[in-house]
Amino acid sequence: MGEIALNEVAYEPKKERALVLTLSFGYGHVRAAQAIAQQLRTILSPERVLLLDALDGCRFFFHLFYVWPYWAMIRHAPKLWARLFTARRHHMHKKTAPALLFEWGCAHVFRTIESFAPDVIIAVEVAACEIAALARRRGQTEARILAVITDYETEPVWVQDEVSHYAVADSHTAEQLCAWGVRKDAISVTGIPSITETGSEKKALAHHRLDDGRPVVLLMGGGMGPTRMDQVAAHLCSCGEPLQLIAIAGRDERARRALARLQATPPVTLHRIGWTDDVPSFMKAADVLISKPGGLTLTEAANCALPLVLYDPIPGPEEKNAMRLVEGGAALLARDPKQAAEYALALLRDDARRQEMKVQLARFAASDAAQRIARLALHGEDPRMSADGRSEDGFYRNSQTYQTVEPIAQRA
The missing domain is CATH 3.40.50.2000 (Glycogen Phosphorylase B;)
Incomplete structure (x- = not known):
C-alpha cells in the first residue's frame, strides 16, 4: 500500500494546472490550441486548464509594432515577408521581437502566468513560445514548456533553452530542430493537433x-x-x-x-x-x-x-x-x-x-495528435512510445504517418 501511495504522489495529473498559450495569427494556431485544451480538460478538471490568446487584451502599441506590420507585409508586400523569414533562419535569430515589447505589450499574459501558476505551459505559436520562455527566464514560473509546431517547417526562434519538449508535424521538422541544437529525446513527432469530425x-x-x-x-x-x-x-x-x-x-x-x-x-x-x-x-x-x-x-x-x-x-x-x-x-x-x-x-x-x-x-493524418500532445504535456513523454518504440533516427513517431515518400508527379 505504501508503494502505491508513493507512486500516486509522484504523478497525480488531477492536481496539475495547464496553460495553453497562443497568438491568433490566423485560424490554425487557435484551433490547434483549442483541440489541445479540450483534451487536457478530459484529463484534468476544467478549472485547471486555461486557454489564453495573448492578442486578446494586449496593448495598442503591441498591435502597432508587432501585429499590424505582419499583416501589412502578408497582404501588400509578401516578397518582403519572404526575405524577412529567410533572414531570420539564415542568421539564426532567437527572437521575433525585443523582450521589452512582449513584457510591456503582453503584460496581462505575464500576470496571468503568475496568478494561474501552471505546472505546464503548452505554447502553440512561435511568439507564445518566446513569451513562455521569457516568463520562466524572469522567474515568474517554473512550469515545464511544451512547444507545439503546427507547420511542416520551423525556424530557429522556436529553440529556447527553457523549452522542455517539442511536438512537431513530421521528421523533417524534427531534423531541423536537431540541426539547431535540440536533443532528439526532446522531440516527439505527433502530427498537427486538430478537432476532427468523426461522423459519416x-x-x-x-x-x-x-x-x-x-x-x-x-x-x-x-x-x-x-x-x-x-x-x-x-x-x-x-x-x-x-x-x-x-x-x-x-x-x-x-x-x-x-x-x-x-x-x-x-x-x-x-x-x-x-x-x-x-x-x-x-x-x-x-x-x-x-x-x-x-x-x-x-x-x-x-x-x-x-x-x-x-x-x-x-x-x-x-x-x-x-x-x-x-x-x-x-x-x-x-x-x-x-x-x-x-x-x-x-x-x-x-x-x-x-x-x-x-x-x-x-x-x-494525425487524428489523435491533440490527445497525444495533452498526455505528453502532463507525463513528460509520449505514453504510446517507449524507448524501443523509437524509429531508427531516434524520434518518437506517430505509428500511422510521416513516412518518407518519393515525390509523385503533380497532375490534374
Whole structure:
C-alpha cells in the first residue's frame, strides 16, 4: 500500500494546472490550441486548464509594432515577408521581437502566468513560445514548456533553452530542430493537433442541407486572409457543371464582401459562410477542398481523406506545407485562382485520381495528435512510445504517418 501511495504522489495529473498559450495569427494556431485544451480538460478538471490568446487584451502599441506590420507585409508586400523569414533562419535569430515589447505589450499574459501558476505551459505559436520562455527566464514560473509546431517547417526562434519538449508535424521538422541544437529525446513527432469530425459523410451532408446527388467543393481562405478566394469562386460559379460550392471566409471581412457580390450560374449553387467552428463537418461533406495551405487545415483535410487543391501560400511555412503534400501525392498546387478552379473540376471528373490522393493523405493524418500532445504535456513523454518504440533516427513517431515518400508527379 505504501508503494502505491508513493507512486500516486509522484504523478497525480488531477492536481496539475495547464496553460495553453497562443497568438491568433490566423485560424490554425487557435484551433490547434483549442483541440489541445479540450483534451487536457478530459484529463484534468476544467478549472485547471486555461486557454489564453495573448492578442486578446494586449496593448495598442503591441498591435502597432508587432501585429499590424505582419499583416501589412502578408497582404501588400509578401516578397518582403519572404526575405524577412529567410533572414531570420539564415542568421539564426532567437527572437521575433525585443523582450521589452512582449513584457510591456503582453503584460496581462505575464500576470496571468503568475496568478494561474501552471505546472505546464503548452505554447502553440512561435511568439507564445518566446513569451513562455521569457516568463520562466524572469522567474515568474517554473512550469515545464511544451512547444507545439503546427507547420511542416520551423525556424530557429522556436529553440529556447527553457523549452522542455517539442511536438512537431513530421521528421523533417524534427531534423531541423536537431540541426539547431535540440536533443532528439526532446522531440516527439505527433502530427498537427486538430478537432476532427468523426461522423459519416451522409450525416454531414444532411446537417448542412446539401444535395447528395451533386458534388461538393469546399473553398477556404485561411480564416483571416489574405486570400483570392473570391476569384476562385467566380471561376467555379460560371463553370456550368452541377456542383455545390461552399465558401468559408472566416473573419476576413474583405473576402466576405467580395463573395457577397458573386452570383452562381445554375447548375452551380453557392453557399457563403462566415466564421464557423464546424469546418471538419464541412470537410466531411466535401469531395474536394480548395484552400491556402495552413498546417492545421491540411491536417484536418488529411484526417477526413479530403483531396486538396492548394493556392496562394504565404511565403515561408505555408510554401513548405504545400511542397510536402504535393511531393507526397496528396495535393495539387495551383499557380493562380483560375488554375485552382480548373484543378478542382478536373479532380471531380477523375474518381481514380481522387482515390489515389485519399490513400496518400493517410500519410499525413494525425487524428489523435491533440490527445497525444495533452498526455505528453502532463507525463513528460509520449505514453504510446517507449524507448524501443523509437524509429531508427531516434524520434518518437506517430505509428500511422510521416513516412518518407518519393515525390509523385503533380497532375490534374
